[in-house]
Amino acid sequence: MSLNLIAPVHLLVNASLGDDLESRAVHIMYSDNVGIQISWTGTPTGDFGVELSNDATLDSLGTVSGGTWTPMVLTFPNSPSASGSDGNGFISLNQVPAAFIRLTYSSESGSGACNAYLTAKPV
Numbered sequence: 001m002s003l004n005l006i007a008p009v010h011l012l013v014n015a016s017l018g019d020d021l022e023s024r025a026v027h028i029m030y031s032d033n034v035g036i037q038i039s040w041t042g043t044p045t046g047d048f049g050v051e052l053s054n055d056a057t058l059d060s061l062g063t064v065s066g067g068t069w070t071p072m073v074l075t076f077p078n079s080p081s082a083s084g085s086d087g088n089g090f091i092s093l094n095q096v097p098a099a100f101i102r103l104t105y106s107s108e109s110g111s112g113a114c115n116a117y118l119t120a121k122p123v
Contacts, residue, residue: 006031006120011103017044017082018111023103025056025064028096031120036091036103042112044082048105050074050091052098064100071104084110096120 011023017040028034038048049071056067072093080089082105091103103116 006118008117008119010115011036011118012038012114012116014113014115015105016111017042017046017105017107017114020046020107021105022051022069023116025053025067025100025102026118026120027058027062027064027099028101028120029099030122032095032123034091034093034096034101034118034120036093036116036118037088038080038090038103038114038116039088040082040112040114041086043084043110044107044112044114045084045109046082046105046107048080048082048089048091048103050093051102051104052096053100053102054098056100058100067100069102082110082112086112
């Protein structure tokens with residue numbers, strides 16, 4: 001088995017929260033635990049989520065493309081939601097059974113900017 005320790009990856013860089021969005025995808029194969037830190041400013045109202053894929057492709061430069069993306073049911077009590085003011089949240093995922101992951105945001109109203117970072121490690 002290959003070790004896949006992922007140092008912080010900047011998923012979203014000052015992304016607009018005025019519309020729905022998807023972050024860049026990250027290859028997390030052989031990583032059991034994944035953490036996503038999210039911070040936002042402005043007056044956005046909406047929900048963050050996670051999508052997983054096993055059939056996306058990874059090129060020699062590490063770019064992920066294509067794939068069928070399925071929303072992950074977040075089973076912890078407080079999945080991050082923006083509620084009209086500056087804020088932050090953290091998504092902690094254990095035993096993620098997928099090869100690729102990305103962060104999503106479903107906008108309801110308002111606007112703002114968002115930054116998100118992902119890190120992962122094996123058990």
